[in-house]
Amino acid sequence: MTVLILGATSPIAQAVADVYAAAGCSVALAARDVEEARRAASDLTIRYGVEAQGFAFDACDAFEHHSALVSEVEEALGPVDVALVAFGFMGDQQASEEDFEKARRVIEVNYTGAVSVCEAVARAMESRGAGSIIGLSSVAGERGRASNYFYGSAKGALTLYLQGLRNRLASKNVHVMTVKLGFIDTPMTFELETGIPVASPQKAAKAIFNAQGRGVETFYYPRFWGGIMGVIKSIPEKMFKRLSL
Amino acid sequence: MTTTSWASRPLAGWGRYPIVEALCARPESQLQTLNAFNDRQGDAMLAHGFGRSYGDAALLSEGRVVLTRRLKKMLAFDEVSGVLQVEAGVTIGELIEVFLPRGWFVPVVPGTQFVSVGGAIGCNIHGKNHGHAGCFGDHVRAMEVLLASGEVVRCSRKQHDDLFWATIGGMGLTGIILNAEIQLQAVQSGAIDMESIRFNNLDEFFQISEESTGYFHTVSWIDCVKGGAQMGRGIFMRGRHASAQQAATLSEGPLERVVELVQRALDGRVFESNMLLNRATIRLFNEAYYHKHPAGEHHSVVGYQPFFFPLDAVENWNYVYGKRGFLQYQMVVPEREAVRDILKVISESKMASFLAVIKEFGDQDHGGLSFPCAGTTLALDFPNFGEPLLKMMDRLDALVAEVGGRIYLGKDARLSAEMFRRMYPQWEAWREVRDRWDPQGVFQSDLSRRLGLTPA
Numbered sequence: 001m002t003v004l005i006l007g008a009t010s011p012i013a014q015a016v017a018d019v020y021a022a023a024g025c026s027v028a029l030a031a032r033d034v035e036e037a038r039r040a041a042s043d044l045t046i047r048y049g050v051e052a053q054g055f056a057f058d059a060c061d062a063f064e065h066h067s068a069l070v071s072e073v074e075e076a077l078g079p080v081d082v083a084l085v086a087f088g089f090m091g092d093q094q095a096s097e098e099d100f101e102k103a104r105r106v107i108e109v110n111y112t113g114a115v116s117v118c119e120a121v122a123r124a125m126e127s128r129g130a131g132s133i134i135g136l137s138s139v140a141g142e143r144g145r146a147s148n149y150f151y152g153s154a155k156g157a158l159t160l161y162l163q164g165l166r167n168r169l170a171s172k173n174v175h176v177m178t179v180k181l182g183f184i185d186t187p188m189t190f191e192l193e194t195g196i197p198v199a200s201p202q203k204a205a206k207a208i209f210n211a212q213g214r215g216v217e218t219f220y221y222p223r224f225w226g227g228i229m230g231v232i233k234s235i236p237e238k239m240f241k242r243l244s245l
Numbered sequence: 246m247t248t249t250s251w252a253s254r255p256l257a258g259w260g261r262y263p264i265v266e267a268l269c270a271r272p273e274s275q276l277q278t279l280n281a282f283n284d285r286q287g288d289a290m291l292a293h294g295f296g297r298s299y300g301d302a303a304l305l306s307e308g309r310v311v312l313t314r315r316l317k318k319m320l321a322f323d324e325v326s327g328v329l330q331v332e333a334g335v336t337i338g339e340l341i342e343v344f345l346p347r348g349w350f351v352p353v354v355p356g357t358q359f360v361s362v363g364g365a366i367g368c369n370i371h372g373k374n375h376g377h378a379g380c381f382g383d384h385v386r387a388m389e390v391l392l393a394s395g396e397v398v399r400c401s402r403k404q405h406d407d408l409f410w411a412t413i414g415g416m417g418l419t420g421i422i423l424n425a426e427i428q429l430q431a432v433q434s435g436a437i438d439m440e441s442i443r444f445n446n447l448d449e450f451f452q453i454s455e456e457s458t459g460y461f462h463t464v465s466w467i468d469c470v471k472g473g474a475q476m477g478r479g480i481f482m483r484g485r486h487a488s489a490q491q492a493a494t495l496s497e498g499p500l501e502r503v504v505e506l507v508q509r510a511l512d513g514r515v516f517e518s519n520m521l522l523n524r525a526t527i528r529l530f531n532e533a534y535y536h537k538h539p540a541g542e543h544h545s546v547v548g549y550q551p552f553f554f555p556l557d558a559v560e561n562w563n564y565v566y567g568k569r570g571f572l573q574y575q576m577v578v579p580e581r582e583a584v585r586d587i588l589k590v591i592s593e594s595k596m597a598s599f600l601a602v603i604k605e606f607g608d609q610d611h612g613g614l615s616f617p618c619a620g621t622t623l624a625l626d627f628p629n630f631g632e633p634l635l636k637m638m639d640r641l642d643a644l645v646a647e648v649g650g651r652i653y654l655g656k657d658a659r660l661s662a663e664m665f666r667r668m669y670p671q672w673e674a675w676r677e678v679r680d681r682w683d684p685q686g687v688f689q690s691d692l693s694r695r696l697g698l699t700p701a
Contacts, residue, residue: 009274011315036274039332043318046329047343190271191252 001025004073004080006057006117007087009036011186012136015205016084021048023209028073028080030057031087051077059087059113060105066120074124082212083121084134085114088155090188096150103150110154115161122165125174132175132212135162139182139220142229145245166217178218179208182225197222249277249284256310259563260299262570262629262658265306265691269293273315275332275423282391282421285309289689289699292421294334294361298368299573300658301691302416308689311421313363319343320424327429328386333363333422338557340427341435341549349429350486350549352384356602358554363422368655369414369615373462373553376607380615382413384428391421393683401426411678414615416654418688418698419679434492435549437462439484442542443535447477447588451581454481454605461485462552468531469601469625470524472592477585479603480538487546495546508558519567522628527597566628571599572658574638575624577606577617578650584621586644591625594637598625613675616653624656635659642668654692662697672698 003020005013008029017027021044029044029052031037037054044052053076057069074080089109096103118133125131140148141155159178166176183189183198192198199222207221220226235243249270257264268288270281282290289308296303304310316334323329327349331340338358340351355370364370369382378384387401390412400409412419439462444450450465457463460483467479487495556562563571578584584603591598602624609617627634642664645652651668652660666672676698680686686699693699 011273014273033274033276036276039275039318039320042320046319046322187250187271187273187277190250 001081002028002073002077002079004028004030004070004083004121006030006083006085007059008040008054009033010086010088011201012181012184012204013084013086014040015201016086016208017044017052018047018202019205019209020082021050021052024048024050025082026051026077028053028055028077030055030069030073032056032058053077057117059117060108063113063116066117067123069117070120070124079128080121080124080131082132082134083118083125084136084208085118086136087113088136088138088188090148090151093148093150106150107154110151111157111161114158118161118165122169122174126169126172129173132177133162133165133169134177134179134208134212135159136179136181137162139180139225139229142180143233143240147245163218175212175215175217177212177216179211180218180220180225180229182220182222182228184221249281251284251309256293256304257296257570258299258301258303258658259297260571260573260629260656260658261563261566261568262572263301263304263691264570265301265304267293267305267310268308269310269312271312271315275316278311278313278316278391278421278423279395279397281309281311282395285687290421290687291690292333292363292367292417294364295336295359297357297360297364299656301695302368302655302657303364304691305689306691313361313421316423327431328426329429330424330426331362332424333361333366335362336360337362337365338554340429344429345432345435345549348431348433350432350435352378352428352430353381354553356554357557358550359557362425362427363417366413366422366425367415367417368653369612370655371606371609371617373464373604375609375617376458376463376605377461378430379607379609380414380612380617382612382615384430385413386426386428388412388425389423390419391423393420393685393687397423407678408682410611411613411675411682413611414613415675415679416614416692416698417690418693419613419682420688432486433489434487436487436492436495436546437484437549437552438487438491438546439482439552440542440544441538442481442483443479443538443540444481445478446475447581447585450477450479450481450603457481457483464602464604466534467601467603467623468535469588469591469598470528470531472589476592477588477603478535479601480535482552484547484552491546495548511559513559513561513564517564517567519569519628521565521567522599524595524597527599530599531597569629569631571626571628572634572638573624573626573656574641575616575622575653575656576641576645576650577620577622577653578645578648579618579620580648581621583644583648583650584623587623587641590637590640590644594633596627596630596634596637598627600626614654614669614672616651616655618651620650624653654696657692660696662695665696 008031029037034056041052091106138155140152162178256267272278291305313334321330365381465481646667689699694701
């Protein structure tokens with residue numbers, strides 16, 4: 001089995017790569033920092049004795065390269081059975097409000113770039129009638145909030161996109177899974193001071209691996225975020241405005 | 246885009262004394278490490294792995310700390326020669342987990358498997374096999390170091406050998422070790438064929454130690470509470486890597502499984518209390534530990550974990566000392582008689598050491614501020630009794646320095662700059678090399694400031 005990890009240098013991506021490599025899968029690691037992706041590939045090969053390779057990939061710089069990347073990966077490691085879209089970019093909300101170029105970057109990485117590469121993977125899987133696409137979305141995409149609405153709206157759009165893709169590919173035997181992540185111990189949450197428990201990337205990776213194996217379509221991780229978001233979504237807008245969340 | 250996330254975090258060594266608030270970054274890749282270095286805004290910097298040095302060697306209160314625990318990629322491995330290149334945040338435990346099934350072991354391991362390769366090099370750690378295998382640094386073939394200039398330089402015994410020398414046992418003060426090439430040791434199994442012998446006093450210890458030079462691994466537990474004729478009684482353990490046949494006899498019964506499960510569920514944090522370890526309970530523990538072992542010699546084949554890492558069985562055991570924390574005093578003296586004087590001071594002080602370990606080192610002449618030298622080493626864990634303890638340690642320092650001994654910087658939280666210079670006469674040679682590679686003193690630690698190795 002071959003797994004393609006897009007945005008392979010993030011801690012969640014690396015942890016997911018570990019879990020699939022431990023299960024004996026070949027792993028393609030695609031990232032902007034191709035040197036690091038290659039190092040990660042050596043690591044998987046040494047630890048688990050699997051085939052692994054690093055590939056250069058930029059979510060936004062050249063959308064037309066995304067199809068070429070998928071072909072390149074499949075030529076090197078065989079048809080992609082599982083693709084994980086793991087990249088994301090939180091950006092700086094305030095800086096994005098002041099400078100649209102910054103906001104645009106957040107939108108393009110999290111939404112446009114993700115959609116572009118998902119389409120490339122989807123075409124390959126659709127033609128074979130097999131495969132699984134995992135998109136890492138976020139609980140931030142569940143409700144627009146003053147503190148992170150560029151990131152949130154891009155992730156929300158990604159969630160909707162994955163839903164549409166799932167419906168399109170359902171008849172083609174291609175599985176599409178949306179993971180709505182809460183706080184995971186990554187650079188995005190490193191500075192965060194919160195009473196809410198932050199999950200380890202390793203635990204998140206295991207949950208993702210298991211859910212993909214079972215054909216789950218949408219899930220929250222950590223699970224309790226389903227409850228939190230249920231509450232947050234039910235707060236009337238009139239009140240929500242005053243909560244400054 | 247590439248600005249580093251900095252967060253203020255409480256940081257401590259294993260002794261949880263002192264605890265400081267430090268501005269930290271936690272890079273996920275080599276590039277992010279370089280970015281963190283460039284984003285330090287002129288501040289001093291230090292790498293921090295798993296916080297398993299005991300005192301302030303890995304702390305930097307005014308400056309920026311790079312947490313290296315996520316930099317743990319294995320970069321290259323030669324299955325024929327056993328040479329491995331890994332990033333500095335890989336732990337000894339991970340190395341064993343990955344390579345023991347393929348017939349390789351880490352050539353030198355400390356008393357815990359939760360140390361990083363970077364920390365093992367920075368402290369130039371030793372193990373139970375010092376007489377045969379030297380220190381960890383003796384098995385390092387090359388390193389890549391991020392220097393104060395921002396360059397990444399490869400060093401080895403042939404290439405920038407001065408930097409290589411100063412970085413091994415350099416307490417992290419020459420730069421950030423990014424990765425290292427290590428020569429692993431071929432073994433038939435991870436099990437240890439061991440003998441344990443109870444000894445009644447220090448003379449018996451030295452006698453058994455002399456008879457045990459043929460054993461690869463030696464270490465002894467020693468009762469530091471007992472004075473008088475039985476001063477220095479304890480249990481001597483010696484062993485070698487077992488053959489594949491011997492290892493096959495090592496089977497885990499249901500009882501061992503249960504014990505293992507219980508240990509895994511235990512966490513020292515549950516027992517965090519200043520009251521738990523006092524003179525009475527420590528005396529009781531030492532008494533029981535001594536008598537648990539029958540007199541004479543006993544032979545057994547054991548797994549590598551109980552032999553090398555017995556304390557790892559209980560996670561966060563350091564919390565058992567309570568909020569006050571604890572201090573380890575590890576020293577080496579070239580003369581045996583000095584050990585007797587030191588034990589006397591301790592047993593008379595009424596400040597008891599919960600766990601004490603004694604062993605004899607072989608020769609060591611390599612690496613920066615490395616600790617070992619030929620002689621006897623004693624490691625003692627004391628609950629942080631405060632001022633009286635610090636005063637006694639000052640007294641011990643004087644005894645140790647007097648006979649040309651020294652204390653282990655990787656365990657230290659309180660040595661004075663003056664005493665340090667007496668104990669480590671090579672400090673000037675080391676400092677000269679360090680200053681050549683880091684003239685501005687970018688890399689600092691609370692320890693280096695205390696010992697006058699970098700500007701305070």
